Amino acid sequence: MSDADRALARHLHACVATMYHHVGSVAPSFTNDAYAVCAYESARHFGALAFTWRALLDGEAPGEIALVDEVLTRAARDHTGATTLYAVAIVVGPRLLVSARDALEVLTGTDFSRTASATLDVTLAEMRRVEGAFARSIPDVDEAWRREARALVDVLEAGGMAESLGLGA
Numbered sequence: 001m002s003d004a005d006r007a008l009a010r011h012l013h014a015c016v017a018t019m020y021h022h023v024g025s026v027a028p029s030f031t032n033d034a035y036a037v038c039a040y041e042s043a044r045h046f047g048a049l050a051f052t053w054r055a056l057l058d059g060e061a062p063g064e065i066a067l068v069d070e071v072l073t074r075a076a077r078d079h080t081g082a083t084t085l086y087a088v089a090i091v092v093g094p095r096l097l098v099s100a101r102d103a104l105e106v107l108t109g110t111d112f113s114r115t116a117s118a119t120l121d122v123t124l125a126e127m128r129r130v131e132g133a134f135a136r137s138i139p140d141v142d143e144a145w146r147r148e149a150r151a152l153v154d155v156l157e158a159g160g161m162a163e164s165l166g167l168g169a
Contacts, residue, residue, distance in 0.1 A: 005109045010063055011168025012103060012119055013053035015096050017062035019088065020046035022072035026084055035081030038133035042088060042126045049122050052115050067159040068092055071152045082139035083148060089130035091152045096123050098164035106167075 024043030030036040050062065075087040100119040107113045139145070156162065 001109045001112065005107055005112050006057070007168050008103045008107055009053060009057055009112050009115070010060070011065075011166065012100060012116060013050060013057060013060075014063040014065050014168075015068065015099065015165050016046050016053060016119060016122075017050040018065050018068045018072065019043075019092065019096070020050045022069070022076065023084060023088060026076040027081070029076075029079055030081030030084075032080045032082065032137055034133045034137040035085055038085060038129055039081055042129060045122050045126060049115075049119060052118065056111055056115060065165060067156055067161055068165060071155050074148070074155070075152060078145070078148070080140070082134075082141075083145070083152075085130045085133060086139070086149055087152055089127045090149075091156065092165070093123050093127045095156065095161055095163065095165045099167060102164060102167055
């Protein structure tokens with residue numbers, strides 16, 4: 001495995017582990033049951049993916065993606081869960097898709113490529129899961145919520161992550 005493959009794997013591992021950690025840790029506090037169930041399922045799938053990355057990296061602990069951490073921490077202030085799920089499906093998820101797709105174009109290791117492809121699949125499935133949760137229980141969206149949702153996007157854009165979460169170092 002090349003050093004470049006390892007760097008990309010570390011970065012994607014950090015991305016999915018951050019999703020797993022945040023979504024799983026806040027799900028019990030959600031006041032909306034549909035959103036809590038959605039978050040638990042999302043955390044389970046991101047967690048399985050994070051453990052796959054970890055195994056490929058010989059047990060290496062995930063790094064941190066500070067801006068993703070910041071976005072998900074801010075989103076957790078909404079105890080209904082709507083803002084966290086919005087962050088998964090609209091703010092972080094699409095950027096993770098682009099990062100994983102970009103990684104697939106340069107990864108040379110078969111196991112890394114397979115897991116990057118799984119990252120695409122899991123991320124897209126979780127974005128769709130959120131869509132389903134929102135269809136069952138429409139979020140209460142007011143002007144203050146819209147401002148906070150936009151602020152989450154602004155955090156990533158200001159940090160240079162307008163389209164993707166990058167490819168790591």
